[in-house]
Amino acid sequence: MTINNKLISKGFILAGIMNCSVLLFSRGFTNKTINTYDPDVMSNFGMVMILIWGLAYISVAYKFQNVKWLVFIFAIEKLIYGYVWLQWITTNDVSIVYDKDKMAGIFYSIYGINDWLFCVFFLFVFIRLLRQQ
Incomplete structure (x- = not known):
């Protein structure tokens, strides 16, 4: 299966939109x-x-081929947030957060899954760019 650059660009935009959803939650x-549950x-x-x-992800959506090492940094950033979330979710009771605020509960339930998925996406794009040299 070949993933074309248009689809990859959409992936960068989706990653950006997902991060910007922090405004909603x-x-x-x-x-x-x-703030209270992970200050x-x-x-x-x-x-x-x-x-x-x-916003950084969105800014390179159509120029990602020119910034392969930045794409790698994006993967590392997502890895760090994913790891931090894994630590949080395994040491906290998210149901307490839901009881206090449903939006916060949803946020804590899903933000790390999002980070792990986009970590894989950015890593995939980086490896693809390395192979194109």
């Missing part, structure tokens, strides 16, 4: 429940940085 950075990673500053990463 945080209700424009006003949902304090998200180091999910402070308002942390969520702004998630938004910035998302």
Whole structure:
């Protein structure tokens, strides 16, 4: 199966949109429940940085072939967030978050899965770019 560059570009845009969804889950950075359950990673500053990463993905969607090492950095960034989420989800009770705020509960349930999926995507794109040299 061959994945063309148009589809890869859409993947970058989707990754960006998913990161920008932090605005929805945080209700424009006003949902304090998200901050409360992981204040180091999910402070308002942390969520702004998630938004910035998302905009970075979108910014290279049609030029990803020219920034292969940046694509690799994207994969590393997603790996780190995925790992942090795995640690969080295995040491916290997400049902408590749901009881406090459903949007925050949904956010904590899915953000790491999203990060792992896009880690694989960015790694795939990076390896593909390396092989094209």
